[in-house]
Amino acid sequence: MSFSDWRILLFLFVPASLLAWIWLRDRLPGLGFGSDRRVALPQDFGIASSGRWSDLFIRVFQSSFPLMMATAIVLLAGPRHLSVPKAERELTNIEFCLDLSGSMSARFGTGTRYDAAMEATIGFVEKRAGDAFGLTVFGDQAQHWIPLTTDPSAFRCSVPFLNPMRLPPGYGGGTMIGLGLKKCQEVLTTRETGDRMIILVSDGASFDLGDGKEEVIGKSLREDNIVVYSIHIGQGITPPEVSTITNITGGKSFNPQDVQSLNGVFHRIDKMEVAELKQTYAEVLDWFGPFSIAGVSFIGIAMMSLLLFRYTPW
Secondary structure (H helix, E strand, O other): OEEOOHHHHHHHHHHHHHHHHHHHOOOOOOOOOOHHHOOOOOOOOOOOOOOHHHHHHHHHHHHHHHHHHHHHHHHHHOEEEEOOOOEEEOOEEEEEEEEOOHHHHOEEOOEEHHHHHHHHHHHHHHHOEOEEEEEEEEOOOEEEEEEEEOOOHHHHHHHHHOOHHHOOOOOOOOOOHHHHHHHHHHHHOOOOOOEEEEEEEEOOOOOOOOOOHHHHHHHHHHHOOEEEEEEEOOOOOOOHHHHHHHHHHOOEEEOOOOHHHHHHHHHHHHHHOOOOEEEOOOOEEEOOHHHHHHHHHHHHHHHHHHHOOOOOOO
């Protein structure tokens, strides 16, 4: 424990002197107000008690007043202590890039590809509490739907609004993966702290990749320290252009064939991108709590002394 201004503690000699007077006034000459103040009253045929217990209680109650003063002095000195260093979770900024083309309404398990993708995404988000998640949707166009947030409820609330069968024209006409990745890049580059990751969920080939465009996009993402993971939930294998982007950025491509394997892919990504912990430094914090409790206790004892016990010389 330390104090913001230890010199104030020098005033503790005042309550210390008062405590010495209360407890030692009968034993040390020169402190005054000792046995010479006592008055013996005659009692006919009576047995007078020593009064030692009463004297003890009176001195204890009287001590509450200088102890109140001592507590106030300590509080004015500003008691402080060091906090316990904690392991703080490193933030990972994860942007989901979701395909909303018409083919995402095709059957996949008991629902559609879109249903399975959103359910697996929500499970992944809820499992990685502490990270920041965003959602960008694309078809012929791309739009930021959920800004980067640590609140997973935003994903569950968006499920009924993004169903490909209910979207206005402009989203279901094609698959523009390159455009979607660029939109995600715009969001992630605004975050100065934490890792950056894109999880691409699509079911078809892209209209705006090929002829070396995928290499340009991949290198641009790598320069911004963005890792891309691709989940192709359609029939066939992952388009080679998409695999090129994931390889350049240090990510990986997956091709789940059912709902169980889709959930397994998200679980595998979670294991590959393990959240890192960093040790924080101890901070200097005010430590008024214990002394405030002590001060209130002394005030209570002092109030009781005014009602129950007080010193009188007769």
